[in-house]
Amino acid sequence: MSAARRLKANLLAILFPLFPGPSHPAKLMFPAFLLLSAWGLASVRAAITVYGANGVTTPSAFLPRATTYTSGIPSFTGLAAYNPVILAPPPLPSPLPPTQFTLAVPNNAQLVQGLSIPQMGTFYGFSIEMSVAIQLIGINSTYLNVPFLNLMSIIAERAGAVHIRVGGNTQETAVMVNSLADGKMIEKDKEDASNPTSTPVLTFTAELIYMLSNISSLVNTKWYLGIPFNDTTNFRFEIAESAEAILGNNLLGFQVGNEPDLYADHGHRPANYTQFDYFGEFALLTEAVSADAQFPVRNNLIAPSIQGLWSPECSRRRTLPERQLRHRLPYPKQSPHDPNAMFPTYLTHDSGKSIVAPYLNSTNIAQTVGKPFLMFETNTASCGGFPGISDAFGSALWALDYGLQMAYSNFTGALLHAGGQNVSYNPFTAPPTNQTAFHQWTIGPIFYAAVVVAEALGNTNTSRVMDLNANSANPYTPAYSIYENGNLARMVLINFMTDASGANTYTATLSAGGSQFGEANAVPAQVKVKYLASPSVSEKNNITWANQTLGGQFQADGRWQGNETVYTINCDQTANTCQVEVPAPGAALVFFSDAALQESTPQSTQTFATTAVTKVINTATVDPSVLATSNGENGSMRGTLSGTSQGSSGAQRAAGIAPSLAGLASVLAGLVVLCGNNVRFIPTFRGYVLPWNMTEFVAELFMKRYDWTVL
Known part of the structure; x- marks a missing residue:
């Protein structure tokens, strides 16, 4: 047997136990025999592209290598x-x-004509689509997202509390069950999506409500939920009954119907469905609530929550002042449009004023009956917003002006909507599920606006606003x-x-x-x-x-x-x-x-530490400062590699290699994932900063046979 064959046989015996089989939960399926067969091939130097500097890498699918401006319609195929x-x-x-x-201005408020009603510091809250609660809030009542807790703490410690709605289109058909397979809290049935907006049908358990309650136990958070309204012959009150029992005083109310003025367009009601039909269905629901002994609070229903096809006055003519008078303001713009043409329209005081103007009469009606008037879901534009506007600093200035204009116009609150990763306007976004090990959250500019509004209004709940x-x-x-x-x-x-x-x-x-x-x-x-x-x-x-920031993309x-x-x-x-x-x-x-x-301004903001982590199998840590500055061994391979860019002159040069067991062990120790202050390498990504001694080995053994990225 040749020396090479003996080396392969010995390595096979050593390596085979180190790699998990196909059933291993980490799913790192590297058959040792394939890995070793790559070892024996005449080595061809694969090109390794280094992104960033000093060990800081940027996944090229998301971040540009240089700041550039576009004058055309933005084109991007990623999330x-x-x-x-x-x-x-x-x-x-x-x-x-x-x-x-x-x-x-006068110093005494009594000398000011046209002041708003007293406003609460909680004026700006958040609306979270029910289907993304797992990504943003937590996996269940035990595993809560630390960044979410920290962000809500920022608002609560300035405003006194934070108001959050969990619902949206997905609440309308949601079904609460006793349990789901594998202990899941929420399950999506995308195959049965009946909405033109591709809204999935949700099944969920009471674990969702317990999760919200546990958030409230850590940060002063109050919740709005929604009662499913797709079947008015058999109302599903399970979510309301559980929320009343579990959330208690942390429950603000229940939305009855999400955008009923769009029911006909979305095929959920007959084509001739009007606000009068909605009021009839609402009456049926109130009768059912009155007959339900598990509804201890019966004056916390939120209606009508319309998109804008029905006029506010028409919706109020037969509305429900004895219960709640609340309203959802439509988004200011409907996408798609050319963002370059739309951008200037956001950067003006007239934008907020024109959005609010149609609702001034409605806010007056709300005051006469002593009810709050909410803009229940809003953001820069419908259908996910405008790329380059909704996710740019201009949206923060717009949301600041818009929020204060609503407060001045006697809205009593507004909820900034957060959806999934396919929208541009999120106030905060968790990283894609397969990148949570090495990427952090992304904070949208409008979250900063929510912070400024909270500080501007304070927490005495006596603030009155004047334009x-x-x-x-x-x-x-x-x-x-x-x-x-x-x-x-x-x-x-x-x-x-x-x-x-x-x-x-x-x-x-x-x-x-x-x-x-x-x-x-x-x-x-x-x-x-x-x-x-x-x-x-x-x-x-x-x-x-x-002078403080929450970080750039994937950095929060x-x-x-x-x-x-x-x-x-x-x-x-x-x-x-x-x-x-x-x-x-x-x-x-x-x-x-x-x-x-x-x-x-709080003297300090309560923050939350990570107490549990996932994806800990087959990981080791390397000090990033050492990794970033290491040249490795004596640099003898530089002449062979010649460069680090794809297509460089020396990248395809053939040479034989005979790596040692010590070199192999160093690479195995380096197969870890970037997280916090530690560096780890994982499969299925493409980026590439390594000491040269590791680069040679990984390029030869892994990158040619498996789709690895080393971050």
């Missing part, structure tokens, strides 16, 4: 939530708005004043323009009280300012709030990164003025007292 295409920022408006203007029609009502420089406990507490100043030169950074001269209002001067000796900032309205990753664990920066601006109390600059683009939150700042 929309990770679309790397960046639009060119819209040009500056013509004429340009003035960059110097004054905002003079200042700033800068002679210029649509590119809106501003709001916020009164708390009867006095001026904060201002929000927004700049929708993008100008890296700084020429369109504006300076607002703020004045509070004074003789013109019959008050004493009320400008403090200094104000504190936080900035929502980014280089461009098109930016997707480099977004900060008070729900915790702030960086140190918070709060600017102190000295004021002229003699002149009763204070000058605050707002960059283009950006927004400033101005605090008129230390108390207003302290109330909105």
Whole structure:
């Protein structure tokens, strides 16, 4: 037997126990004989492409190698939530708005005409499609997603709580059962999807409700749920009965019918179905609720929740003031459209005002009957949003202005919708299931807007909002004043323009009280300012709030990164003025007292640690700093490899190899997955940063026979 054959035989005996068979849960199915047959072949140097620098890799399917702008319709074939295409920022408006203007307001809220009703800090909450609860909230009541807990903690510690709706189209046909195979909490039946939007039919267990309850035990979270409304002859109240018993005071209410004005279009009701038919069905449900002893609370039904085909007044004419008067506002735009053409329409104060205008009469009706009026599900656009808009910094400025405009117009809350990974507008997105071991979450720009609104309104639940029609009502420089406990507490100043030169950074001269209002001067000796900032309205990753970020794509664990920066601006109390600059683009939150700042800014945010992990089979760890800077051995193979790019001149050079057992052991120890501060290698990916001694071995033994990526 030749030396090579003896080496193969010895290695076979050593390696075979190390590789799991086909039934192994890790599913790393590498037959040792195939692996060893690759060893014996005349080696041909495979090209290895190195992405990134210093060990930082970027999967080429998602992130561009350089920042580029597109002037055409963005084209991307991957998951929309990770679309790397960046639009060119819209040009500056013509004429340009003035960059110097004054905002003079009374200090006493009683002197302000047109203030909103008192608003709660929980104004901005979230709407989570029921079918993606597992991806975003947790696998079950025991395994909760740590990034989700951290993100909700950010909002709750500023607003006092966070309101979340779990439902949507998938709630309409959902069926609650006692148990599912393999202990699942939710099961999707995509084969029986009856909705033109490809909404799956869900089966779920009470474990879903227990999971929500456990979230509430860790973070002050309140929940909206929905009663299935597809069969009005046999209402399925199991979800409501279980939620009442399990969630208790953490249950806010039940939605009755999701977008009933679209039932006919989606084939769920006859073509002549109208709001009057809906009211009749709602009456049937209320009768059934009244007869159900397991419904201890009977005034928490949410209706009508319409998309927009039925007018608000028509929907109210026979509505239900004795129960709840709530409404779902339609999305501002219907996609698909050319995002480049649509982008400028979001970067103006007129956008939020025009969306809210049709509902001003409805908010007045809600006040007369003492009921809340919710925008129950919204975002930048329907059908998943616009790539390059919904996932760019401009959407954060838009959502900030839109949210405060709704608060000023006497909506009592708004829920920003989160769907799956095939949409652009998510406030937060978990990584694809097969990438959770080495990728973290992605935070959408509108989540930052929710944070700013929470801080702007505070947690006293006494905040009243005023649209200042700033800068002679210029649509590119809106501003709001916020009164708390009867006095001026904060201002929000927004700049929708993008100008890296700084020429369109504006300076607002703020004045509070004074003789013109019959008050004493009320400008403090200094104000504190936080900035929502980014280089461009098109930016997707480099977004900060008070100099802190939640991370770029696949980089977020729900915790702030960086140190918070709060600017102190000295004021002229003699002149009763204070000058605050707002960059283009950006927004400033101005605090008129230390108390207003302290109330909105927690000294520390509770975060949650990982206490359980999955995918721990066949892993080892390597210090990434060592891996990133290692050249390996003596570099003798560099001349053979010549380069690391595909097609490089030396990449196809043939040579024989005789790796040692020690080299083999080092590679086996390196077959691990990148996670947190440790590096691990796993199969089925393509990226490639290794010390050269490992690169040679992995290229020869694995990459030619198996689809490996080493991160």
